[in-house]
Amino acid sequence: MSTGPGMSSTAIMTPGGAPTPAAAVDVKPGRSPSRIAFERLRVDKVAVISFFVVIFFVVIAVSAPLLAGLSGQSPTYVNSELVDAYGYPTIGFTSDHWFGVEPLLGRDLFARWVYGARPSLIVAFISAVATTAIGTIAGLTAGFLGGVVDRVISWFIDFVLALPFLLFVLVAVPIATSWFGSPESMEAVQISQLRMWILISVFVLLGWAGLARLVRGEVLSLREREFVQAAKAIGVPTRRVLFREILPNLSGPIIVSLTIAIPSYVSAEAGLSLLGAGMIEPTPSWGRTISEASRFFAVDPLYLLMPMLAVTALVLSLSLLGDAVRDAFDPNTRR
Amino acid sequence: MLLYIVRRMALAVSVVFATMVLAFFLFFAGPGDPALNLCGDAKCNTQRVEEIRKSFHLDEPVSKQFADYALGVVAGREITSGGFTKPCPAPCLGYSFKTDQPVTGLLVARIPVTLSILCGAFVIYLLIGIPTGVYAANRRGTAVDRAIVGTTQTIGSIPYFVPALLFSLYLTILHPLFPRGDYHPLSEGLVKWASGLLAAWIVLGIFGSTGYTRYVRASMVESLAQDYVRTAKSKGISHHKVLFKHALRAALSPVLTIFGLDLAASFGGVIFTETIFDLHGVGYTAVNALRTSDLPVIMGCLIFSAAMVVGMNLVVDLVYGFVDPRVKVS
Numbered sequence: 001m002s003t004g005p006g007m008s009s010t011a012i013m014t015p016g017g018a019p020t021p022a023a024a025v026d027v028k029p030g031r032s033p034s035r036i037a038f039e040r041l042r043v044d045k046v047a048v049i050s051f052f053v054v055i056f057f058v059v060i061a062v063s064a065p066l067l068a069g070l071s072g073q074s075p076t077y078v079n080s081e082l083v084d085a086y087g088y089p090t091i092g093f094t095s096d097h098w099f100g101v102e103p104l105l106g107r108d109l110f111a112r113w114v115y116g117a118r119p120s121l122i123v124a125f126i127s128a129v130a131t132t133a134i135g136t137i138a139g140l141t142a143g144f145l146g147g148v149v150d151r152v153i154s155w156f157i158d159f160v161l162a163l164p165f166l167l168f169v170l171v172a173v174p175i176a177t178s179w180f181g182s183p184e185s186m187e188a189v190q191i192s193q194l195r196m197w198i199l200i201s202v203f204v205l206l207g208w209a210g211l212a213r214l215v216r217g218e219v220l221s222l223r224e225r226e227f228v229q230a231a232k233a234i235g236v237p238t239r240r241v242l243f244r245e246i247l248p249n250l251s252g253p254i255i256v257s258l259t260i261a262i263p264s265y266v267s268a269e270a271g272l273s274l275l276g277a278g279m280i281e282p283t284p285s286w287g288r289t290i291s292e293a294s295r296f297f298a299v300d301p302l303y304l305l306m307p308m309l310a311v312t313a314l315v316l317s318l319s320l321l322g323d324a325v326r327d328a329f330d331p332n333t334r335r
Numbered sequence: 336m337l338l339y340i341v342r343r344m345a346l347a348v349s350v351v352f353a354t355m356v357l358a359f360f361l362f363f364a365g366p367g368d369p370a371l372n373l374c375g376d377a378k379c380n381t382q383r384v385e386e387i388r389k390s391f392h393l394d395e396p397v398s399k400q401f402a403d404y405a406l407g408v409v410a411g412r413e414i415t416s417g418g419f420t421k422p423c424p425a426p427c428l429g430y431s432f433k434t435d436q437p438v439t440g441l442l443v444a445r446i447p448v449t450l451s452i453l454c455g456a457f458v459i460y461l462l463i464g465i466p467t468g469v470y471a472a473n474r475r476g477t478a479v480d481r482a483i484v485g486t487t488q489t490i491g492s493i494p495y496f497v498p499a500l501l502f503s504l505y506l507t508i509l510h511p512l513f514p515r516g517d518y519h520p521l522s523e524g525l526v527k528w529a530s531g532l533l534a535a536w537i538v539l540g541i542f543g544s545t546g547y548t549r550y551v552r553a554s555m556v557e558s559l560a561q562d563y564v565r566t567a568k569s570k571g572i573s574h575h576k577v578l579f580k581h582a583l584r585a586a587l588s589p590v591l592t593i594f595g596l597d598l599a600a601s602f603g604g605v606i607f608t609e610t611i612f613d614l615h616g617v618g619y620t621a622v623n624a625l626r627t628s629d630l631p632v633i634m635g636c637l638i639f640s641a642a643m644v645v646g647m648n649l650v651v652d653l654v655y656g657f658v659d660p661r662v663k664v665s
Binding site: 155158159161162163164166167168170171172174175176263266267270271274275276277290294297298304308311312315316319320323 | 346349350351353354357358361362488489491492493494495496497500501504505508509600603606607610618621622625626633636637640641644645648
C-alpha cells in the first residue's frame with residue numbers, strides 16, 4: 001500500500017493533508033498542517049500581539065480576587081456612604097477605589113471590572129470547546145455513516161441553523177432559569193451561577209450546527225479517498241478509521257472554527273447581558289455594567305467606557321487571533 | 336426537479352413546525368408552573384397568574400393546547416377568554432397579553448420599521464461593500480489592499496453594540512449631531528422617515544458593510560483569475576470594462592446569495608439596532624415582550640423569524656436549482 005500511482009498523486013494534491021503512514025516516515029520527518037500553521041503564527045505580528053492581549057485578560061480573570069484584594073475592595077460590597085441622596089457617587093478616582101464607585105449602590109468599580117472578565121471568558125471558552133466537540137462528532141457521524149443517521153443529523157443541523165440565535169437565547173435563558181431555580185428557594189448568587197450554566201447550555205445547543213455541517217461535507221469527500229478505503233479494506237474498525245484516519249485531516253477547520261467561536265461567544269455573552277438576558281446580579285459582568293452605565297454616561301463616562309474598552313479589546317484580539325489562525329491554516333494565503 | 340421541490344418544501348415546513356414545538360415546549364412543557372414562568376423575572380400576583388392560566392387554557396392538556404395553536408397558525412381559530420370570543424384568522428399567533436391585540440397584526444405593524452432599517456442599511460452595505468471590494472481585488476497584494484482587508488477585519492471584529500451604543504449616546508443624545516432614532520412611516524414624508532432612521536443606517540450600514548467588502552473582494556479575486564477574463568483582456572478590451580462588465584457581473588452572484596440570506600436572517604429583527612436606537616421593529620417588540628412576559632408575542636416573533644430564514648433559504652435553493660445548471664437537484 002506504500003507505493004502506487006494513486007497514493008502518490010493524492011499526496012501531491014494535498015501536501016501534508018493525508019496522513020501517509022509508514023512510507024513517509026523514513027523519507028523525511030513531515031510537518032503536520034498544525035505544525036506549519038503554528039510556525040506561521042509565531043512570526044505573525046498581529047497574532048502575537050492579540051495573543052498577549054488575550055493572555056492579559058485571562059490573567060486578570062484568574063487573579064481577580066488577588067487584584068481586587070490589592071485595592072482592598074470586594075465587587076459586591078455596598079458602600080452606601082459614597083453615594084449622595086440622588087445616587088451619584090461623591091468620589092472620583094481614589095487610592096481606595098481605583099476606578100471610582102458605582103452610582104446608586106457605591107460598589108467598587110475596579111473590583112467589578114476585574115471580576116467581570118470571568119463570566120465572559122468562562123462562558124466563551126466552555127461554550128466554544130463544547131460546540132466544537134459536539135459539532136465535530138455530529139458531523140463525523142453523519143458524514144461517515146450516511147443513510148438514515150445522516151438524514152436525521154442533517155435535519156437537526158438545518159433546524160438549528162434556522163432558529164434565530166439571539167432571539168432564541170434571549171427567550172430561552174430566563175425561562176430555563178426559572179425551571180430550575182426560583183428566588184424563594186435559592187440565593188441570588190446560586191441563581192446567577194445557574195444562569196451562567198444555562199447560558200452556556202443554550203449556546204451549545206444552538207452553536208454546534210455550523211461546524212457539524214462543515215465537518216460532514218469534508219467527511220463525505222474524505223471517506224471516498226484511497227487511504228480511507230484502504231484502511232476499511234484491511235479491516236480497521238470504524239471508530240479507528242474515524243478518529244485515526246479521518247479526524248486528523250480535519251484538524252485545520254476544527255481549530256479555525258474553535259478560534260472563531262470564542263470571540264463570538266464573548267460578544268454574545270456581553271450583548272445578552274446588555275439586553276438583560278445574560279448574567280444577572282450579583283455576578284459582575286461587563287455587558288450588564290454597560291447596560292447600567294448607559295443611564296449615567298453623561299455624568300460618569302468612565303463607568304461606561306471601562307467595560308466597553310475591555311469587551312472590545314478582548315473580542316477584537318480574539319477575533320484577530322482567529323483570523324490569523326485561519327490564514328495560517330490556509331495554504332492559499334500569501335504572507 | 337418536482338421531487339426536489341417537494342422534498343425541500345417538506346423540509347422547510349418540518350423545520351418551522353419543529354420551531355413551534357420547541358417554543359411551546361419551552362413555555363409549557365417544562366418543569367414548574369408555566370403560568371409562573373410567563374412572569375419571568377418579574378413577580379406576578381395571584382390574580383395575574385390566574386388570568387394567564389385562564390386566557391391560555393392552561394387547564395387543558397398540553398397536546399390539545401399545542402394542536403389548537405398549530406391549527407390556528409394554519410387555518411385560523413376563535414379564541415375565547417374572559418367570556419369573549421375573538422376571531423383570529425390564519426396565520427393566527429394568538430392574542431397579546433398586554434395589549435390584547437392579535438399577535439399577527441402586531442407583527443405585521445412592526446415589519447415596516449424593521450424593513451425600513453434594513454432597506455437603508457443594506458443599501459449602504461452594497462454602496463460601500465462593492466466599490467471597496469472591487470478596488471481591493473483590483474489592487475490585490477498591494478498596501479492599499481492590505482489596509483482595506485485589515486480595516487474591515489478590525490471593524491467587523493468589534494462587538495457591534497459598543498459602537499452603536501456610543502454613537503447613540505454621544506452623537507444623538509449628548510451632542511445631537513444626528514436626529515434621535517424615531518420611526519415615521521414613509522407616508523409622512525421621505526425626509527421625516529429618513530431622518531429618524533439615519534443614525535441606525537449609518538452605524539449598521541458601516542458595520543455590516545465590512546463583511547460585504549470581504550465577500551466582494553474574495554469573489555472578485557476568483558473571477559479575475561478566470562480564463563474568460565484573461566481572454567477578454569487579451570482581446571484588448573479596456574481594463575475598466577473587463578473589471579466591471581466581465582468580472583464583476585460573475586462575482587456578484589455569490590454575494591447576492593449571501594445578501595438574500597443575510598436579509599432573511601435580519602427580518603426577525605436587528606435586535607441591538609432596534610433597542611439601542613429606540614426603533615420599534617420586530618426585534619424591539621420581542622425584547623419588550625420578554626420584559627413584560629408577553630408570551631404570545633415572544634412566540635410569534637420566534638416563529639416568524641424562523642419562518643423567514645427557512646423561507647428565504649428555500650427560495651435561494653430553488654432559484655439556484657433553476658438558474659445554475661451546475662447545481663444537481665437530484
